[in-house]
Amino acid sequence: MNMKLSWIAVVGLVPGCSDPAARTEIIVVVDTDFSVPTEMDAVAIAVTRDDVTQTSLADLIVQGVPRTLGVVHDSGSLGPLTVVVTGKLGDQDVIDRTASVSFLPGRTVVLRMFLLKACENRDCMTQTCGEGGSCRPIEIDPAELIDWTGVPPRLDGGVDAPPDAPPDQSPPDMPTDVPPDVGPDTPECMPTAETCNGDDDDCNGRIDDGVECHADCTRVERKASAYQICERAVSWPEALMFCRSRGYDLVNINDAGENAFVWTEADGVTTDEWWIGLAFDTSDGQFHWVDGRLLADGYSNFEPGEPNSDGCVRMVSEQWRDQGCSGNSHPFVCEAQ
Numbered sequence: 001m002n003m004k005l006s007w008i009a010v011v012g013l014v015p016g017c018s019d020p021a022a023r024t025e026i027i028v029v030v031d032t033d034f035s036v037p038t039e040m041d042a043v044a045i046a047v048t049r050d051d052v053t054q055t056s057l058a059d060l061i062v063q064g065v066p067r068t069l070g071v072v073h074d075s076g077s078l079g080p081l082t083v084v085v086t087g088k089l090g091d092q093d094v095i096d097r098t099a100s101v102s103f104l105p106g107r108t109v110v111l112r113m114f115l116l117k118a119c120e121n122r123d124c125m126t127q128t129c130g131e132g133g134s135c136r137p138i139e140i141d142p143a144e145l146i147d148w149t150g151v152p153p154r155l156d157g158g159v160d161a162p163p164d165a166p167p168d169q170s171p172p173d174m175p176t177d178v179p180p181d182v183g184p185d186t187p188e189c190m191p192t193a194e195t196c197n198g199d200d201d202d203c204n205g206r207i208d209d210g211v212e213c214h215a216d217c218t219r220v221e222r223k224a225s226a227y228q229i230c231e232r233a234v235s236w237p238e239a240l241m242f243c244r245s246r247g248y249d250l251v252n253i254n255d256a257g258e259n260a261f262v263w264t265e266a267d268g269v270t271t272d273e274w275w276i277g278l279a280f281d282t283s284d285g286q287f288h289w290v291d292g293r294l295l296a297d298g299y300s301n302f303e304p305g306e307p308n309s310d311g312c313v314r315m316v317s318e319q320w321r322d323q324g325c326s327g328n329s330h331p332f333v334c335e336a337q
Helices: 236-245 256-269
Strands: 003-007 025-032 042-049 052-059 067-073 081-089 092-101 108-115 217-222 225-234 274-281 286-289 312-316 319-323 330-336
Touching (some): 042 067, 052 067, 052 274, 081 108, 092 108, 217 256, 225 256, 236 274, 236 330, 256 274, 274 319
Parallel strands (some): 274 330
Antiparallel strands (some): 225 330, 274 312, 312 319
């Protein structure tokens, strides 16, 4: 079929291809207003041309949305291609959307495939459900395809900033009566009543001190971080959602000192195995922390022989093991910093 699919894990061009003008490519951008990962935890894309289908699956648990898939034309006909995007939760299909589109010679263009709650259970017969929950033809007019700029368009109309974008080097606007070596005032913290939200509301330099986030959770702190040691045994996606609903994240462990601290505090609450914020992403075949960092770029403390599956990671006697994310339940540790 002379066509190649490649998930773009980092916003930008497919690795190894520096000149987008020389490519004929369609970037499929998937975004959704379904809650990730509780209502949708994966996206499958099937691309068919000349009766040959290629498929690819992206796990949304770690990296979330938007997700971008590059479909590169090498040779042969320019189309049409049939693109089917399916949002999934476990083994169940939640929603799908279909498009018929052709390559545009010498251009890298964006095919927006947004999966909307308004389209759930909508039967569009031979059409597909699009923006606003309305049925529309599956055929995509070339005028609907915008040029790829390196950042994916979002469902809310915005774009994600490239992670390696250089900071703005221009000097800030300064009042005329301020000497050039004096910077603007740093905004002061405005104290309010402390609540469980992962912030220092009362401006005392401590996150969520003196408040209870949940009856099953014990707050501890180290340096600038606050942790919630939560005894309730749940699946890894449920633990992630619980932490994020309170302004926290599953714990990201940066070094041996933090690893020892987390284990000591957790083991002091109850003797068990504890979910941490590390999971395998099937779209790029690597372990990621929930803050987006690759495990390969930093600290690791797997037991010998681990990891041995494509799963989520728990702490066992200070060392780590992986196992299935949804079919196992453990207590967990949240972190805010």
